[in-house]
Amino acid sequence: MNTEREIIERADDAAPVEMLTALFEAHGWAFEQVSDDEVTVEIPGSWTTYQLRGIWRREDRVLQLLCLPEIRVGEDKRRNAFELLALINEQLWLGHFDIWSQGGMLLYRHGLMLGDDGMLSLDMAQHAIESAIAECDRFYPAFQFVLWGDKGPREALDAALVDAAGEA
Template identity: 70%
Template structure:
């Protein structure tokens, strides 16, 4: 599927998937417009490459943005991972982390309710993508500490937050 040739500016809105595809292309992020309702791209975060996926539900005017940091949760780590998820989600204002039951993948998910026209501005597109990437970067170390470092979930979150606060 090919994006219509159009320049998007701060003054014009577009269909959500078209706007996000244009944003991905403008940032040089590899992406594929899977359908009129879905786009998938890849971005390099601070800790790993993330898959960004957006799905549009026109009947509800809801855009769901997923960010997958390519972290699988082993069965023996699931209890600690869920405890960490609840602690992490308490820290968030937008979106939440979850473990996708299909493949046990960690993901960040945010649903945005768009206006009656179902259009997305470039500023909204940038904010959605940047928030997803920033949240994955912010909590990636905590998930590493629990899943690969055998750290207690609360201690892992505290360590990750101290490390993040020390970066400038």
Template identity: 65%
Template sequence: MRPSEDRYEVEEDAAPLDLLVALFEARGWPCESTATEMSGEIQGSWTKYQLRGIWRPEDMVLQILCLPDIRIAKDKLTPAYELVSMINEQMWLGHFEIWSNGGVLLYRNATILGDDGMLSLGQAQALVEIAVDECDRFYPAFQFVLWGGRTPSEALEAAMVDAVGEA
């Protein structure tokens, strides 16, 4: 990648955060970055998501976090943890978790890059799309549990039926 008038031109493979920034800029999504982290905002089907890319060069690991701006009240933690557990059983890539500090819900996925630490445009697009798709897919289930008064199993079943109906 080469900076060009505050824009990035994407080569075939590039440093992970540079490529994520270029992807965000190309799509007109707001973002900022440092040497080891980038943060941006993406409009999903249900809400805006904050997406973070965290690069650990010592391990050659790129971690993608997608936060759907859902905070879980203490009185809803038990059903929310049960729902997270049930949702994670449905997932192939990444997982959901609830941060103990503040009850923030997030999707997390880590990718080990090769020895050169480079990320392809296809990989970057897939990582971002998977994160947003999984948050969109399960957002209704969290709404059903946190505000709709449904049990975790009812919420997951309803969310999965809705997802099947949209396809």
């Protein structure tokens, strides 16, 4: 297993999927390279294990990161879930939460626009992944409160943020 230091010594920047796989390998996370342009990994979070997908769009030089907390939103809860999404997304500087129209899967999505060379630095990769996991962990309880605790969106968000602020 390579350490982050060994990755840095190999190259400062790399093709996006190559950098992500090297980073996942360094952390010891089980990953699968789906294609030359896509990799998926499972990363443990505070509340659950997240599936993270990195999808490279060569033509746009954009790396899209999708973080899936394995939460499906039933039709009966969609209205409150969408209101909660709007309240949460107002607070985010990077990325956003969404619900896939097919299947109701909750996800966090963030796109990284890379330069003309299409290369990804280790720092950028690490920060983007850490941010995705942190945001999913931060708001996971709010989704639980709405979907399983029958709280209203504002009440769920307030309760989740108070709980998160109280954690040590």
